[in-house]
Amino acid sequence: MIRGITVLWFGLVVGLGAGLFQVKHEVQLLEQDLQRLNRAILADQEAIHVLQAEWTYLNRPERLARLSRRHLELAPLTAVQIITIDDLPLRLDTVISEATNPTAAGGATRTVHGVGP
């Protein structure tokens, strides 16, 4: 009887020890993993930092203007090109009905903002 209990306890101790060792080993591996990841994050952050500087350098307004002149046909926006939502005719059918009915053509021929001699 006593022998049985002793053997049981002994087995339990060995089992726990082995389990503990296993868990500890796994934690160690995970910690190494974490450290590696942290280092990688730091390296990435540094790379992002450098890329940000490069991005800013490549997006200098002076350079963008030069590239735009060379490759695009864009000109600075003038006030004439900007109108408010109120300046738009409300619905197409009203425009058509006004166009077909010359007596009510007032709304269809609105002048755009700022145009004039």
Added chain:
Amino acid sequence: MTRSGPHRSRPPHPIPEIGGAAGLRLDGLAKQALETGRNRLVFAGALFALTFLVVGLRLIDVALFKEGHEPTLVRAPAAESLRMERADIVDRNGVVLATNLVTASLYAHPGKVLGAEEAAAALARALPELNQAEVRARLGSARAFVWLKRNLTPRQQYAVNRLGIPGLYFRREEKRFYPHGRLASHLVGFTDIDNVGLAGVERYFDDALRGASGPLRLSLDVRVQHILREELMRAVGEFQAVGAAGIVMNARTGEMLAMVSLPDFDPNRPALARDDARFNRAALGVYEMGSTFKIFTTAMALESGVVTLNDGYDATDPIRVARFVIRDFKPQRRWLSVPEIFFYSSNIGAAKMALAVGGAGQRAFLDRLGLLRAAPLELTEVGVPMVPSPWREISTMTIAYGHGLAVTPAQMAAAIAAVVNGGIAYPPTLVRHHDGDGPAGERVLSARTSEQMRRLLRLNVVKGTGRKAAVPGYLVGGKTGTAEKIVGRRYRRGVRLSSFVAAFPINEPRYVVVVLLDEPKGNESTHGYATGGWVAAPVVARAIARMAPLVGVEPINEDTPEIREAMLVNIKPRGRELASF
């Protein structure tokens, strides 16, 4: 020998008999020892019992009253985030203006370098900018550490590594980098090789930048800065000016969106810059501004109530005071009303208006506008205005039209903002306010006077000297200024400082623009004129036309009755009502 007992033989030495006098004493001692022993046992037992009790209670506590499971949140050692030696500087939209880049710096341990001669030759081949003789001397020195070259590029580092010379090492260093180069050189400033701020914001915020992890956010807008700089550069080239300054300021907060000073320099190579290029004309340079000061004179006269827009002064003859003669640039030789004085830019009228207010009143008014003390900008290079002392009557008269008091363009911008924004002076700043937490500002002018000034400024662009500053849709109002520069001790004819100050949209001003050209020369396109109206006003117009859509100013139709009504000025020449604009 007697035997006292059958079991064992007595030792040869006599032992004291129990029960004798000596026995009693011994008995007492033993008892005492027993007593002590028992006490100690009880004490130790109690201690153990207590400890077990505590452990037991804690067990119960942990098992029953605390959460029974493992903590759900495992606190991993947080990844340390990247920290540079010096924080970035960014513009109001987060565009990087200054940042630190990691570089490698090459140093040597001369004792470990085998063959200094060959090593120096190889290094000079890999890094051509190194002086071979100097490297040779350094590698031959007895010291344990010599710098060979700071801040190598990755390519250079690779080249050195490829040489495989023992005794050479790299140290990780950081180098300040300005991606926008010259764009905001005076404002941002620069640092030395050890990243200590030497100029501009870099110097003013040196300590803060070294301690901070987040970027420093300036009020600057890179796009507006670029537009203003480009237009100024164009004007400098066109009119052969020796320099120029320009400012765009938010009229309602005092934030500077752009501050340009030409000529400028590359902050990545500050050592190559001439002193003239390093000089910040916008914040450090003080200038006699000329006629733009008539804005303040007129506002002051209207505010103090000595005149109304219907009053005026006789500007027929030049004023002679002491050895000075005050005359008009384009004399009208008649009585002029206040709006006429403003848009004909009459020096005589302005001087008389200032005299009507008086020197003390003028001084107090200009001081409230911040024109008599250095602007509170976040720069170490801020110009202190040159204020006449004593403030004589002749000072009052000349300052009325912008001579005799020299101020910086930055002060000018802030003062104009106060005049047009409804009368509230905000301290000019280079650091972005968080939304809605700017300083409250100080009332320096009544809303009514400010409103009248806006009408006058608009009138000047519609009919007066500032016509070239008009931009369709953006309702510009402004005033020209042309001052003769003092060369040596005298004002020199033909050596001018031409400027234009503007605000837009003038019915509800959001931005103030100040442009100043130093010694422009007239050319054919301006019929030989180099006055503010000919050379500075077009710069303002082009800058506003380009920046207004970017900063979100909505164009308005200038011909609607409401706008015409809001901008109306009645001009009443004496006796008859002639025109109204």
